[in-house]
Amino acid sequence: MDAYKVIEKDLAHLPRRPNLVDYAALSRDFDWSRARALLDGLPQGGGLNIAHEAVDRHAYGRRADKVALRCIAKSGGRRDIRYHELAEETSRFANALARLGVAAGESVFLLLGRVPELYIAALGALKAKCVVAPLFSAFGPEPIETRLAIGSGRVLVTTEALYRRKVEALRGRLPGLAHVILIDEGPPLPATLRWQELMSAASPLFAIPPTDPEERALLHFTSGTTGRPKGAIHVHEAVVTHHVTGLYALDLNEDDVFWCTADPGWVTGTSYGIIAPLTHGVTNLVVEAEFDAETWYGVLAAERVSVWYTAPTAIRMMMKLGAAAVRGYDLGALRFMASVGEPLNPEAVLWGLEAFGRPFHDNWWQTETGGIMIANFLALPVKPGAMGLPLPGIEAAIVERQADGSVAVVEAAMVQGDLALKAGWPSMMRGYLNEEERYRKCFVGPWYLTGDLAKRDADGYFWFVGRADDVIKSSGHLIGPYEVESALMEHRAVAEAGVIGKPDPIAGEIVKAFVALKPGFSASEELRRELLGHARKRLGAAVAPKEIGFLANLPKTRSGKIMRRLLKARELGLPQGDLSNLESDER
Ligand code: ATP
Ligand code: MG
Secondary structure, eight states, X not given: OTTSOOBOOOGGGSSSOOSOOOHHHHHHHOOXXXXXXXXXXXXXXXXXXXXXXXXXXXXXXXXXXXXXXXXEOTTSOEEEEEHHHHHHHHHHHHHHXXXXXXXXXXXXXXXXXSOHHHHHHHHHHHHTTOEEXXXXXXOOHHHHHHHHHHTTEEEEEEOHHHIIIIIGGGGGGOTTOOEEEEOSOOSOOTTOEEHHHHHHHSOSOOOOOOBXXXXXXEEEEOOXXXXXXXXXXXXXXXXXXXXXXXXXXXXXXXXXXXXXXXXXTSHHHHIIIIIHHHHTTOEEEEEOSOOOHHHHHHHHHHTXXXXXXXXXXXXXXXXXXXXXXXXXXXXXXXXXXXXXXXXXXXXXXXXXHHXXXXXXXXXXXXXXXXXXXXXXXXXXXXXXXXXXXXXXXXXXXXXXXXXXXXXXXXXXXXXXXXXXXXXXXXXXXXXXXXXXXXXXXXXXXXXXXXXXEEEEOTTSOEEEEEEGGGOEEETTEEEOHHHHHHHHHTSTTEEEEEEEEEEETTXXXXXXXXXXXXXXXXXXXXXXXXXXXXXXXXXXXXXXXXXXXXXXXXXXXXXXOBOHHHHXXXXXXXXXXXXXXXXXXXX
């Protein structure tokens, strides 16, 4: 994969000087306590509260009238919420929670599409020091119930339609769920409250109480790609990472129009769809509609988006339609594009250059890490296929488990091992909800083990190999699915690829690939042979797939990740496991 040409950067041609230029110096001198000083803290030594940093600190100064959230509804309607208005609305919600008797530390669940109330409720609940737990609005009743139950949901904010369809029937089994708030107007519905009534009765002034940075703020469930989702707990201190990574990895500046396409039901949609951009005082775009390439290009052009943060699954769908579809749009304002969530195949990085005139910058992190940990930076060369370099303040390493249970750092370049991070950055999860043992097992000595396998090259760039669970052991070789998938993606017929190990009596496992084809191609024996041949030429016989299956679509999580465990379970006729986060049209 490192055969791809490095994309060099010419800073002279960038519209502004990047926030991070001298990576080595910045990393060497970085100190989290100094980074904390980039934020305000609550007045009179009152601690640190995410909502203060995201909203209130801008709302009463020169940014008061600046648009904080530009919400574009599915209907095409728009609503601009300025910083002072966002402060008032979130204060009203905090006051409403207080009036309902909801206490600090209790959880407020959000089951909403990307509508303004979602953002107001999240930030208002943070002001009231409640724990915010956003859910995907497309979840079915079962995942909603289990998450509300294990997260001890005390309040749920949703719509009448979602409530009737998914929650009403479970209410009896959730005695802790004291209040359901419906955001739409309408006649009273038993055992629910109306947003409008609560908000108009509440004062727009709320003084955030002193907040210990270690108080719980967010509860985020992992994507469930490898098994049952875990509830990761984050604290107010996390905002330091959100802000710093917004500064360096996303290069946010206050005059940016920023668009993170992720839903807040996935951690990216909260850390970067709500918190990081607002702490920088940017205009944050909120688009309610689901992915559609033409709609997205239209939004990028019409809203003059300057920084865009998206995911490989969307990029692959755009690639399916071809670069020509981008041509008719004026994307002159766009200056930086980043991607997260899955490995970004080199083909996709390069397609960015072809279609948008700039590469997609891959970055790596997890629900557990709370924020971006490894990134390709605007000012630095991009190696297509690499996840990039650790953020200043983050120490990442490849480690190897030792017989005595400890881990040793692998110093040599390009040796595959466990990707580990030195514990201690602000947005590190503080626990898995109700899974103390599992949480404890993530740490060995000073290291947090991510569960991903990677390599580091001589320049310090990290290369993703695969999740530890997905790595294939074939005839003594350890094969990362990402490498095989990326090679298949180079073929003009392939839109998506997912690779698994299939048990085999001789080899232990053989590599089996599933591919979805681009429009204009159809499955045939001839294409299968062509793909097998292409992969063998590209990867060698030991690593190339032995079998290829054609699928119309690959099964994915709601955050767009290919679920290899499901490909495998289906192939082997095994139980499919937790499907709560499976994209519904894949079922
Ligand atoms: P679960 O832990 O429930 O199986 P998940 O790991 O997919 O789900 P997330 O926390 O949303 O849940 O995803 C983090 C994982 O996504 C990472 O550990 C990694 O495997 C993958 N990932 C994220 N970004 C990248 C990237 N840039 N390159 C490669 N893999 C990535
Ligand atoms: Mg995970």
